[in-house]
Amino acid sequence: MSSGDNAEEIEKLYAAVPRLCDIFxxxxxxxxxxxxxxxxxxxxxxxxxxxxxxxxxxxxxxxxxxxxxxxxxxxxxxxxxxxxxxxxxxxxxxxxxxxxxxLEHECFVDILHYLSFEEAKEYMFNLFKALRRIHEFGIVHRDVKPSNFLYNRHQKQFALVDFGLAQGTPDTKIEQLKVLQIKKQERLLGYPSQRSVFGEKNFNVHGTVMNKNPTVKAIKQSKIDVESAKLAPKKTIPTKPPSDGVAKKSVRSTLASTPCECFARNQVCFVCLGRSRQVAPRAGTPGFRAPEVLTKCPNQTTAIDMWSAGVIFLSLLSGRYHFFNAPDDMNALAQIMTIRGSKETIQAAKTFGKTITCSKDLPAKNLRTLCESLRNVCSASMQFAEQDELQRMRAELQIKILEKEDGWFDHDTHTASLPGSTHKPESQAESMDIEQSSMNGWDSVPDEAYHMLDRLLDMNPATRITAQEALNHPLFHTV
Missing domain, CATH: 3.30.200.20 (Phosphorylase Kinase; domain 1)
Structure with a gap:
């Protein structure tokens, strides 16, 4: 944003709330x-x-x-x-x-490759402290991601921000979240609403809410002599084109009986994308949504925040951000399935009343092997960064080969800033300190870290680790 646009927006804010001028x-x-x-x-x-x-x-x-x-x-x-x-x-x-x-803070993508393992562990510990705090009050954040967890690396300060999409648990202590729960139930039951409760667009709803008791006009059929009707000349009766609602219903019924075409493809086919979707809360940021959110499970708990924390930990261990990057919810679920396995995904979906069909058996990946492979490739690219352009291109090609192994990494998904890119440390001393810390501990990540990651990325929200359990995990015994 240019300085002129910035100044204009500030003036508009002053005009909208004049009292700010006297204080700020x-x-x-x-x-x-x-x-x-x-x-x-x-x-x-x-x-x-x-x-x-x-x-x-x-x-x-x-x-x-x-x-x-x-x-x-x-x-x-x-x-x-x-x-x-x-x-x-x-x-x-x-x-x-x-x-x-x-809170002055660093951008996550700029420091991802410069954090030591101890710093990454400290980052996750403080994130779990924040999640334990809000979960004790019955608050589900619903949008946990690095940009909503501010981190000042030098002062060791952290802050979970932005509760604009929060919802309450059944026993929430936040009175206004109880009100929103009632509004949500009314919306899910199909009661008409004058305005959006959550201030967000629900792209899963096709058309408007249908009236439960539509008025149907009965047309009285005149009595016609059967024999004379057979001999009467056929008349061409002009027909009205079907309405949008009828057309959509026809398309959905056709898609419901059309066989899926996802087999041997790297993305979900148009048949699956065109099927009718269930109305359910789906707020959050793409790439951080839990499986139960992607499958439109109506009963979502604090476990969705823990899944998002697991995706952050996955980025820290692999050195890759964004880790998941899909154009829609179904492709996002397919990406998760390539990591966690098709059988595990199907079994977990059954526990919250969903049925997932996968035409190909995908085995679950070993999380340590996956993360170490990605981090080693990134490290190789960092070593080549100071050398000639040809070597850098080879390193980038190696990354692309690894990414395309399963065919689901999106081309917009990228590694974080590397030496030689736009990120530059403030001083040479800081650069040396950061370079030293980036090598500290990543060659000996303990098994407890991957056990924690496995518990965070549990496909079943009922058995997924809680924030309190995470803080008591053996990984943090030395924190």
Whole structure:
């Protein structure tokens, strides 16, 4: 974003919430999502010191209950155990600004290849602390990913942020999440709603909600003499083209009886993609969604956050980010199946009432072998980075060969920043320190790490490891 656009957006924010002018000096926009924008601002304290804050401006179309739920999550569960808290909240008409402490942090993709194993272990330990905290309050975050878990490497500070998509467990302690649960049940049962409860588009719903008691016009058929009808000349009766709803229903019924064409292909066929989908919560970021989310399981628990944490740990151990990258939910499930195995996926799906058909038997991969292979290839590329271009091209080719072994790595999936790329350490001393730490511990990752990864990526949410169990895992006995 140019400085002119940045200044214009800041002026619009000042105009939308005038009280901000008296307290904060907004410096720049530092983040933008589907439902909000985040700005860096400073405020003069009574002591005369300037303090930095993060201002989250929610889009005016956000549902009031959803805004209240996010605020309650921050105020009740936030401020402890690596969960972001809230300082102030400003509202003017339909504009809401949440003021939070500002944590200066590194970009995950920039430091991925420079973290030592001990740092990666410390990162995961602090993430589990944050997840244990919110899960104790009955909060399911639903969007756990590196950009929502801020990490200051030098000060060893962490913060789980962005509860805009959070939902509650059946025994949640967050009152506004209980309200959202009722709204969600109404939506799943087909009750019409004037506006989206979650402030998000549900791409799984085809068309509008159908009326349970549609009015059907009965046409009285006139009595016709059968014999005369046989002799009467046939008349051409103009027919109306089918409506969109009828056409869609016809297409779905046709697809339901059409045999699948996924066999021996590297992506899900149009037949499977065209089948009708079940309405269920599917919020989250592609690549981090749990199997029960991808299969539209209506009963989703805190286990979906633990799966997302497992994907982060998978990136740390393999040196690859994003690890999963699929254009849609069904291809995302197929990618997971190549890692965890088809039999395991099918069996796990049965436990939460889903049926998955796979035309090819895919064995589960050994997680250590997979991660070490990817990390060794990345290390080889790092060694070649300072040499001539031909050697670098060979290293990149080696990566592509490994990626295409199973045929599911997307071409947009890439390794994190390597030496010679856009990431440059601040000083030569820091560069040497980072280079030294990047070699520390990755040649002797203990079995406990891969046991932890296996428990996090358990296809069955009922037996997936919890945050409390993860903190008690032998991997963290030395933390």
């Amino acid at each position: 000096c907004i410096m720049q926009k530092i983040g933008e999502g589907t439902f909000s924008s985040v700005y860096l601002a400073t405020a003069r304290l009574k002591s005369g010191e300037d303090m930095k804050f993060a201002l989250k401006h929610l889009i005016p179309t956000s549902h009031p209950t959803r805004i209240a739920a996010e605020l309650e999550c921050l105020t009740v569960a936030g401020g402890e155990d690596n969960v972001m808290g809230v300082k102030y909240c400003f509202r003017n008409n339909d504009h809401v600004v949440i003021v939070m402490p500002y």
